[in-house]
Amino acid sequence: MNPFVFHTPTRVYFGEDSASSCGDFLRELGGKKVLMVADAFLEKSGALKPLIESIRESTGSAPILFTDVPSDSDIDCVNNATAIARTHQCDAFVAVGGGSVIDTAKVINICLSFGGEVMDYQGLNIIERKLYPLIAVPTTAGTGAEVSFVAMVKDHGEGKKLMFGSRFLAPDVAILDPLMIVSLPAKLTAATGIDAITHDIECYVASGTYSVFTDAICLESLRLLFEFLPQATVDGGNIEARGATLVASCMAGVAFTNSGVGITHALAHAVGAKYATHHGMTNAVFLPHGMRFNLDTVYPRYARIAQFLGFADEENNGDELALANLLVNKVEALLEKLQLPLTLRELGVPEFSDENLAELTDLAAADPAIMFNPREASSDDLTQLLKRAY
Ligand SMILES: NC(=O)c1ccc[n+]([C@@H]2O[C@H](COP(=O)([O-])OP(=O)(O)OC[C@H]3O[C@@H](n4cnc5c(N)ncnc54)[C@H](O)[C@@H]3O)[C@@H](O)[C@H]2O)c1
Ligand SMILES: [Fe+2]
Structure with a gap:
């Protein structure tokens, strides 16, 4: 340990x-x-x-x-x-x-x-x-x-x-x-919920800083969010669903404040600072890209999440790489179900000039969140992710 x-x-x-x-x-x-x-x-x-x-x-x-x-x-x-x-x-x-x-x-x-x-x-x-x-x-x-x-x-x-x-x-x-929280509109409910999911997923694989405490918290928080976020989004008055997402996001806060987040947050902070996009919505765009970037390094940990959330079936059980990929697919499916923007373009970010790209890359590289990412990201990696998310 x-x-x-x-x-x-x-x-x-x-x-x-x-x-x-x-x-x-x-x-x-x-x-x-x-x-x-x-x-x-x-x-x-x-x-x-x-x-x-x-x-x-x-x-x-x-x-x-x-x-x-x-x-x-x-x-x-x-x-x-x-x-x-x-x-x-x-x-x-x-x-x-x-x-x-x-x-x-x-x-x-x-x-x-x-x-x-x-x-x-x-x-x-x-x-x-x-x-x-x-x-x-x-x-x-x-x-x-x-x-x-x-x-x-x-x-x-x-x-x-x-x-x-x-x-x-x-x-x-x-x-x-x-x-x-019942008055929070659907789109912001979805976006803020994805912020919490991003905290859990990034914290669960944070570079050498996660612990058995944060593991337990992240897994249960993810279970609550995958189950209740869609309900809280479509039915804002559903007190049980609202309560579950509120508790889950607080749990994710406890976890990430101890173990850190990662590359998705570093990129979202950079874009949010420059274009004033909402933090949760920006994380939603970057999360699948950040997860895929880290997948080869942390797939056994992603597989554990997928297993805990009950995504394993006869076909993929025991195949960590397949389960890790399945987790990314499930995250993408959730984003689609919640009708969140899937690209920076949809978020209203103007097309990048070379100068903008260089500036965003530097901002992301200097962001404290990047310190905890399990796979080292070069400037070129960050630039490619920014382009891919557009
Ligand atoms: N301190 C941390 O650990 C931490 C972690 C992640 C993000 N952040 C920061 O948090 C900010 C984003 O916070 P957020 O995602 O909670 O959004 P927010 O606080 O910016 O609120 C988003 C919108 O929702 C509205 N709103 C809030 N509660 C409402 C309610 N109950 N009913 C109706 N409308 C409501 C607000 O008026 C606002 O227009 C960013 O600045 C980000 O950098 C901080
Ligand atoms: Fe966040």
Whole structure:
């Protein structure tokens, strides 16, 4: 067995209507003035009201509400919210939204806890102390940001995503409430679910960093996602399916934050940074290509996934290469069933010039996710994958 470290500091609460107990968790964690960073759609829909009421009851005052978070959050948004939080001397944070909202709240919390500017803290393990309390209520089932040690926000000036990584960035509490995700439209349900599937698959084969803990988590998370993601997509009000995908994506978050992701994420981060494509949808385009690129190196591990998911039959049982290929085919079939874009062209990415290709290749090669890919990728490999995905 490889040496490994496994660590998951976030307390996870799951249950229908659990978000309206948000104030109880805050009472325990401390913090008198709360900044609630939330998705604008949820504010308009009234979904935040029970949470606001619960926070008012526990802290004695309503939270300061910040909802101006774009779907690919950026430094300007963080700076605006930080200024508001400083004015109100906020000392606790509640994030209610998708990965963009949760990551934004994490970075605001860094600035409030330690002072200074966003850029002072960019990079890995710059933060070495505990931050103010943060409760995350995910309203998409995909990123795992509610338990992960990272936050990504965009620097539009530089046209790239900035990464903040430290175990202290993991929220103190993650509240998984299926009622908070029922309003997510079908396409985003599918795309965010594929983000979680990508976390599981990439983590399961991550270069020397996976462990028996992450193996177990990834397999069960994949089982839930393959079974329930199609249902959650076609029937958004199906609470059982919504709950299963929410739990599964959180599990995938626990796994990948310990063991890493890989080449699919490196390529998706590059394209997302340059063309503002949605993270999950971009992963969906690259996932079959990334899996095929790694197949010769990790096919026994892919075969184990296929076996666990019950894809083996009399014809392929015991044939690891056949099972590994079958897993890639099943992933492609799922993408088609979910009606996700299968190419970058369909995603709206303009045709690449040589210059664009070179830039994207460099971005992907420099992305931290590539470090954990089981097969080394040259610049030429990355360029070929970008072309193939177009
Ligand atoms: N921190 C991490 O570990 C991590 C991991 C993967 C991705 N990310 C980041 O997360 C971001 C993507 O997050 P995402 O995929 O959750 O999407 P998102 O947060 O960008 O949200 C996508 C869209 O869904 C809407 N939405 C969210 N919840 C809704 C709901 N319940 N009902 C209706 N609409 C809703 C939002 O308004 C937005 O328009 C990217 O910036 C990516 O870099 C972070
Ligand atoms: Fe992701």
